[in-house]
Amino acid sequence: xxxxxxYDRIKILQDGTALVWPFLGQKISMVKRDLLLDNNxxxxxxxxxxxxxxxxxxxxxxxFQAMEEQWVxxxxxxxxxxxxxxxxxxxxxxxxxxxxxxxxxxxxxxxSTDTMVRKSWMTxxxxxVLLYRIHNARRNDxxxxxxxxTLKYKQVPRFGGLxxxxxxxxxxxxxxxxxxxxxxxxxxxYVQDFTSAKLKKKKEQDGDVxxxxxxxxxxCLWLLPLKLHAKADYERRxxxxxxxxxxxTLALDTSFLKALTVTNDKALHSFIMRCIPFELKNNFKLExxxxxxxxxxxxxxxxxxxxxxxxxxxxxxxxxxxxxxxxQYAAQKELFxxxxxxxxxxxxxxxxxxWNDWLKxxxxxxxxxD
Numbered sequence: 001x002x003x004x005x006x007y008d009r010i011k012i013l014q015d016g017t018a019l020v021w022p023f024l025g026q027k028i029s030m031v032k033r034d035l036l037l038d039n040n041x042x043x044x045x046x047x048x049x050x051x052x053x054x055x056x057x058x059x060x061x062x063x064f065q066a067m068e069e070q071w072v073x074x075x076x077x078x079x080x081x082x083x084x085x086x087x088x089x090x091x092x093x094x095x096x097x098x099x100x101x102x103x104x105x106x107x108x109x110x111x112s113t114d115t116m117v118r119k120s121w122m123t124x125x126x127x128x129v130l131l132y133r134i135h136n137a138r139r140n141d142x143x144x145x146x147x148x149x150t151l152k153y154k155q156v157p158r159f160g161g162l163x164x165x166x167x168x169x170x171x172x173x174x175x176x177x178x179x180x181x182x183x184x185x186x187x188x189x190y191v192q193d194f195t196s197a198k199l200k201k202k203k204e205q206d207g208d209v210x211x212x213x214x215x216x217x218x219x220c221l222w223l224l225p226l227k228l229h230a231k232a233d234y235e236r237r238x239x240x241x242x243x244x245x246x247x248x249t250l251a252l253d254t255s256f257l258k259a260l261t262v263t264n265d266k267a268l269h270s271f272i273m274r275c276i277p278f279e280l281k282n283n284f285k286l287e288x289x290x291x292x293x294x295x296x297x298x299x300x301x302x303x304x305x306x307x308x309x310x311x312x313x314x315x316x317x318x319x320x321x322x323x324x325x326x327x328q329y330a331a332q333k334e335l336f337x338x339x340x341x342x343x344x345x346x347x348x349x350x351x352x353x354x355w356n357d358w359l360k361x362x363x364x365x366x367x368x369x370d
Contacts, residue, residue, distance in 0.1 A: 010269055017047035018269035020261040022225045024277040024289060031058040034100060038221045038263040042066035045091040060098040063089060065224055069217045071110045072121050072358060081107040122332060122359040125216035127162040129351055130339040132212060134170050135195040143342045145170050152313035156335035160311055161223055161288030164276055167306050180294040190271035213354060218268050225278050228256035229286035252284040332359060
């Protein structure tokens with residue numbers, strides 16, 4: 001079949017679904033890939049028919065992320081996950097698709113990772129709130145931009161990719177005539193598309209729970225390669241501990257680089273995933289990076305300078321990564337307070353609903369979270 005795409009890492013199927021190779025500098029291969037499905041790709045199986053036979057015969061579908069979104073946001077799914085998983089995967093299995101996960105064990109895996117999942121989703125949601133505020137700031141309202149610039153001083157969960165995204169969005173808001181190479185539309189229109197509610201399509205309202213919740217799900221899909229890398233790095237360190245050797249001397253299992261994201265969200269694949277891929281460094285660290293090659297040189301330099309300033313948190317990084325739930329909860333509370341500082345009452349109220357629904361249940365069983 002033929003693909004139509006203006007950039008190498010992203011191929012568009014005939015129905016508009018995008019196949020995204022999320023890693024910078026990796027060979028673009030269509031065989032033996034792990035296809036990471038978003039929620040829409042999981043619900044609608046028609047896109048699978050458009051895949052070339054070489055992909056159908058050698059690739060496997062990774063459905064955990066889509067099921068995770070259902071688990072967090074859909075009460076009907078969490079009440080009977082076995083039934084829902086069967087309903088969602090049967091159309092693909094009937095087409096002969098290979099699924100990576102053990103579907104019988106999936107409900108238990110979702111239950112066992114519930115607290116960690118809710119924490120990750122809440123962090124993504126709060127960054128979605130910050131992005132929303134940057135986009136919706138009125139003229140001369142510099143508060144959202146100040147919140148972005150001062151984030152590095154706070155003891156909060158820091159997602160580098162989301163800080164980069166908010167930084168690009170803030171620059172584009174001030175420079176709305178910027179266009180990426182090969183694009184007809186202005187780049188800021190992608191920010192508008194992503195942060196404005198699709199009232200006709202999803203019955204969303206600006207700022208409401210469903211609207212920003214869905215954006216959090218998009219972020220989790222985009223950032224999934226970081227989770228895959230973290231798992232591989234954890235396994236490397238476990239082997240090193242068992243062997244009593246420095247983990248730096250062991251090579252990282254890079255099979256996670258086979259991941260390929262499947263989504264039909266245009267703003268997600270044409271802007272976010274296009275501009276902020278992931279790069280595996282020489283020290284085996286995986287980092288989100290700004291791909292300035294899509295912009296004019298001066299715009300790329302300006303954006304890069306802002307990103308460096310907003311992510312220069314090492315000199316302010318007093319906190320250590322912790323497994324202590326109280327400390328994690330405190331960091332989440334500080335992030336909530338920071339991104340909602342000065343926000344209108346409606347947005348704060350909606351964010352509080354998500355806090356009580358997503359985050360708090362995962363922590364109250366361990367201690368009395370207020």
